[in-house]
Amino acid sequence: MIVALGERSIKQTFRRPQLMAPLIIFPTLLLAIQVGGAGRAVDLPGFPEVNGFLDFMLAGAMIQSTLLAGNSGGIALALDIEMGFTDRLFAAPISRFAIVLGRLAGTAVLGALTALWFLAVGVIFGVRIEEGVAGALLMIVLVTLSAVAFGGIGSAIALKSGKASVVQGLFPLVFVILFLSSAFFPEALLQEPARSIAAWNPLSFVVEAARDPVISAFSADLLVEGFLAVGLVAAIGLTLSALALRSRLRTGG
Amino acid sequence: MTARAQFDTVRALMRRGLNEILRVPGAAVPGVLAPTIFFLGLTAVFGSLTKLPGFTSDSYESFLVPVSLLQAAGFTGAATGVNLARDIEQGWFDRLLASPASRLSLLAGLVLSASFRVLIPATFLLIVAFSLGAHFPGVGGLALTLLIVMGMAVVASGWGVALALRFKTQSAAPLMQAGMLTAILCTTAYAPLALLTGWLQEVARYNPVTQVLDAARQGFIGDVTWAGTWPGLLVLAGLAVLLTATALRGMNRATY
Numbered sequence: 001m002i003v004a005l006g007e008r009s010i011k012q013t014f015r016r017p018q019l020m021a022p023l024i025i026f027p028t029l030l031l032a033i034q035v036g037g038a039g040r041a042v043d044l045p046g047f048p049e050v051n052g053f054l055d056f057m058l059a060g061a062m063i064q065s066t067l068l069a070g071n072s073g074g075i076a077l078a079l080d081i082e083m084g085f086t087d088r089l090f091a092a093p094i095s096r097f098a099i100v101l102g103r104l105a106g107t108a109v110l111g112a113l114t115a116l117w118f119l120a121v122g123v124i125f126g127v128r129i130e131e132g133v134a135g136a137l138l139m140i141v142l143v144t145l146s147a148v149a150f151g152g153i154g155s156a157i158a159l160k161s162g163k164a165s166v167v168q169g170l171f172p173l174v175f176v177i178l179f180l181s182s183a184f185f186p187e188a189l190l191q192e193p194a195r196s197i198a199a200w201n202p203l204s205f206v207v208e209a210a211r212d213p214v215i216s217a218f219s220a221d222l223l224v225e226g227f228l229a230v231g232l233v234a235a236i237g238l239t240l241s242a243l244a245l246r247s248r249l250r251t252g253g
Numbered sequence: 254m255t256a257r258a259q260f261d262t263v264r265a266l267m268r269r270g271l272n273e274i275l276r277v278p279g280a281a282v283p284g285v286l287a288p289t290i291f292f293l294g295l296t297a298v299f300g301s302l303t304k305l306p307g308f309t310s311d312s313y314e315s316f317l318v319p320v321s322l323l324q325a326a327g328f329t330g331a332a333t334g335v336n337l338a339r340d341i342e343q344g345w346f347d348r349l350l351a352s353p354a355s356r357l358s359l360l361a362g363l364v365l366s367a368s369f370r371v372l373i374p375a376t377f378l379l380i381v382a383f384s385l386g387a388h389f390p391g392v393g394g395l396a397l398t399l400l401i402v403m404g405m406a407v408v409a410s411g412w413g414v415a416l417a418l419r420f421k422t423q424s425a426a427p428l429m430q431a432g433m434l435t436a437i438l439c440t441t442a443y444a445p446l447a448l449l450t451g452w453l454q455e456v457a458r459y460n461p462v463t464q465v466l467d468a469a470r471q472g473f474i475g476d477v478t479w480a481g482t483w484p485g486l487l488v489l490a491g492l493a494v495l496l497t498a499t500a501l502r503g504m505n506r507a508t509y
Contacts, residue, residue: 026431030438036453037443038299053450072427079424168335168426172287179294185301194297 008106023069023110024117031061031121034184046188050215051128058122059211060183062139063203065114066147067174071167073107074154078164096249100159100241104151111147115140127214135213138223142210145230152237159244183207205229262354266362271370273336285374288325289381292317295443296385302444309445310474314387318378319469320442322402323462325374327433330409333367334429337417346507356504360414364497367410368403375402387473394472397482401469404489409433411496418503440466461488 031054039053050056077100080086089099119136122129129135158167178184180194181203190198198204209226212219292314300313310316340346349359383389390398413429420428439456440463441449449457457463468485471477 026427026434029431029435033435033438033453034443036449036451036456037438038302039450040305040444040448041299041302044301044304075424164423165335165339168423171427171430172290175287175294176290179290179298185298189301191297191300194294 008102023065023072023114027061027065027068027114028117028121030064031057031118038185041185041189044189046186048186048215052126054122054125055127055214056186056211057184058118058127058214059139059207060178062115062118062143062210063146063183063207064174064178065118066111066143067150067177068171069107069110069114069147070150070152070154071170071174072154073103073110073151074158074167074170075164077103077155078158078162078167081158081162082164090249096245097242100152100155100245103155104148107151107154108144108148111151112140112144114147115143122214129214130216131213131218135218138213138218139210142206142226142230145227145234146206149230149234149237152234152241154237156237156240156244159241159248162248177201177203181207202229202233206233258353259355259358262358263362263365266359267366267369270333270336270363270366273332273370285377287328288321288374289378291324292321292378292382295321299443302448305444305448307445307447312386312388314382314385315473316470317442318382318387318473319398319466320437320440321378321382322375322398322469323405323437323466324434325378326371326402326405327409327437328430329367329371329374329406330411330413330433331426331429332370332413333363333410334413334415334417335423335426337363337414338421338423338425341417341421342423350507356507357501360497360501360504363414364407364410364500367406371402371406372399375399390472390477394477397477398469398472401465401485401489404486404493405465408489408492408496411493411500414500415496415503418500418507436460436462437466442466461492464488465492 035052035054035057041047042050042053042056048056077086086099090096119129119139131138154167154170157170158164161167180197181201182190182198183203187195187198187204205222205225206229209222209229212222296313296317302308303311303313303316308316337346340349379395389395412432416425416429416432419425439453439460441457443449446454446457446463464484465488466485468482471481
């Protein structure tokens with residue numbers, strides 16, 4: 001059932017190009033614009049030693065895409081609720097949480113695909129992954145898990161609100177979380193209070209773990225911190241989803 | 254319908270458009286907050302760029318505030334498109350099409366309401382920007398900037414309406430937002446032209462929205478001049494004609 005619902009969510013995304021746009025096209029364009037617009041930042045004192053600004057930005061773009069994938073998954077789930085499709089699934093003899101897990105399975109696949117996409121874009125435009133194939137694989141795993149974690153939060157909000165417009169309204173919040181992390185710029189060069197917040201933002205740990213194999217040799221500390229941060233977000237998302245699902249089943253909407 | 258009746262239709266649709274903020278706050282509030290969020294976020298992230306030799310302002314807040322104002326216009330236009338898509342999904346738009354009101358009146362009501370609605374996020378953003386130290390551009394400079402922002406809202410709503418009529422679903426919302434954001438960011442949004450790198454420098458040089466942004470930015474980083482103003486106004490008028498004509502074509506093709 002989870003596989004079937006996951007397949008459905010992936011097909012839904014690919015069937016409508018306008019749903020793919022925010023996952024792939026928008027983060028790719030933003031990556032290109034930020035690299036072109038702020039590329040001279042590598043000349044700033046205190047900027048880490050990198051081959052180019054694209055090397056630095058690649059992991060941030062991937063994680064941004066997974067956040068948007070989580071948001072899109074939430075919108076699609078909310079649309080299913082609005083159209084009554086979820087109610088029909090509730091009436092079927094299947095595990096209720098499989099409905100959420102099915103959606104998250106689809107989000108995970110989309111996360112892996114976006115990671116592959118950005119790796120391809122990066123390599124084509126000259127990014128050199130210091131840790132080679134092993135580093136690239138690690139990035140894919142981390143980005144895929146991140147998609148599940150952020151998708152859990154999107155699903156929780158969709159289940160709680162039942163309205164696509166509310167989940168759609170979280171679009172700017174995705175950028176708040178990104179701006180208050182080291183996704184786009186080194187933490188040391190951020191302005192206050194963003195610098196202090198970024199130091200504690202779980203997203204910073206995820207991005208830095210994904211960036212590490214691109215710009216330097218593996219760092220065990222960064223990897224552990226990154227996976228722990230993903231686990232924390234996933235635990236919060238899945239718990240909130242379970243609570244929202246229970247509330248929806250109890251109240252009927 | 255008489256001209257008076259058409260005018261009343263436009264006014265009623267404008268009022269309905271302005272009421273959307275109260276009717277569907279879940280969709281409207283992000284449009285009000287998003288430009289300020291981008292402003293605060295981008296100044297926090299890229300504020301150090303002013304330390305680069307050749308940067309034309311020592312205040313990234315002043316440099317960026319016109320970009321965020323244009324983004325406000327982009328979000329407002331997208332919201333207009335989303336609201337229309339919802340009206341199409343719920344069948345309300347069919348009733349408008351079946352009414353004796355002309356398609357032009359229907360479109361005018363939508364885009365004009367967007368041009369006034371953008372003043373809400375713009376005001377909010379300006380209050381935040383000035384409180385953070387953005388340079389005050391003078392009354393004339395501020396009036397010019399707001400005029401440009403209202404014009405950009407017409408352009409963006411033309412884009413949003415055209416897409417809503419094409420896809421007929423609220424799911425097209427990200428496309429409406431991303432299209433305008435891309436046009437606005439592929440300019441001198443992040444840094445002066447001389448400090449942009451690679452392809453973006455060439456695109457920004459020829460992107461017409463760069464002229465619009467430069468005109469809106471003048472007062473924030475220097476003096477307002479006619480030479481710096483007219484190219485932006487000319488481009489804005491051209492874009493408004495082009496995109497509202499595209500939206501009107503979609504309206505004329507719409508059937509109920």
